[in-house]
Amino acid sequence: MTTDTTGTVARDGEPRPGGPADSPFVRACRRRSGPHTPVWFMRQAGRSLPEYREIRAGVPMLESCRRPEMVTEITLQPVRRHGVDAAVLYSDIVVPVAAAGVDLDIVPGTGPVVAEPVRTLADVERIRPITRDDVPYVDEAVRQLVVELGDTPLIGFAGAPFTLASYLVEGGPSRTHVKTKALMYGNPELWHALCGRLAEVTLAFLRVQIEAGVSAVQLFDSWAGTLSEADYRRYVLPHSTAVLSGLVNAGVPRIHFGVGTAELLGAMGEAGADVVGVDWRTPLDVATHRIGPDKAVQGNLDPAVLFAPWPVVEAEVRRILEQGRAAPGHVFNLGHGVPPETDPEVLTRVVALVHELSSRRADQG
Secondary structure, rough: OOOOOOOHHHHHHHOOOHHHEEOOOOOEHHHOOOOOOOOOOOOOOOOOOOHHHHHOOOOOHHHHHHOHHHHHHHHHHHHHOOOOEEOOOOOOOOHHHHOOOOOOOEEOOOOOEOOOOOOOHHHHHHHOOOOOOOOHHHHHHHHHHHHHHHHOOEEEEOOOHHHHHHHHHHHOOOOOOEEEHHHHOOHHHHHHHHHHHHHHHHOOOOOOHEEEEEEOOEEEEHHHHOOHHHHHHHHHHHHHHHHOOOOOOOOOOEEEEEEOOOHHHHHHHHHHOOOOEEEOOOOHHHHHHHHHHEEEEEEOOOOHHHHOOOHHHHHHHHHHHHHHHOOOEEEEEOOOOOOOOOOHHHHHHHHHHHHHHHHHHHHOO
């Protein structure tokens, strides 16, 4: 077998022994057996950790994403503390949009706020293409992390076109997405122009991360669950597909995740990811039936369960591991991000429990 010193894949397509590409996480994404079910948590980089709050004190969110040394430290913190099977790059989905020239800020307690929401084709055309030179801090942070992490894989990520578009049209977070849907239904030509431009930005942003050395990428479509399947297929699927299909030869697994997407799982599986993330509302065996047998699944412990007594947490972990056996590959995760109020010790215990239970099963099998 040809050796690949980067730790991704060898020229014959097989992972080299050791290295991130032979890790339990990447093996599960590739639907290959491993020593245990891998586990990581969305929003694990920061959020609930006191060491994160200490290093972030006084530093605005966007600024923290542009400091490679800070990004590196924050990304490593949950790996050190919890023993998770993968790190996820500390960043934000609006980082590439800001790099593309959109005037925005991440307001504490609110989220991304856009100075001039998109209303016209001229607004879309002001969103310029990006290259590595527009996000050098991301490239540098990923390269630092690959060295620091060794055999532990690093997950890169980006926001999907629909979710990014919803922020740009609404001007910030929205519970109803009324402006987004009004534009989508009322001016589909402008809508597709906006999502097409955002797909280009997203694809370029993910390629920067892949070229710098990430072992997998996740495309977040946080707000896709606000749509019907018909609307998803018409207004969203082509643009998510453009991103994911643009990475088909990139050599890393692609994960696709949304919230409230039970009725969309089949369509999301068609977008081209290797792994489909499932929120807590849909059992993993049911999700696997909807997605199809050729995809791994990721999920799906309800984040609220982390606040229950430990016997409840343990029972839910056992249930999810059992249901995950229906899939050809399972990456254990939450059904959404880590709540900031979570006791970090609970996350550490969940990781240990997943490893213990799945390792025991592997030994028995």
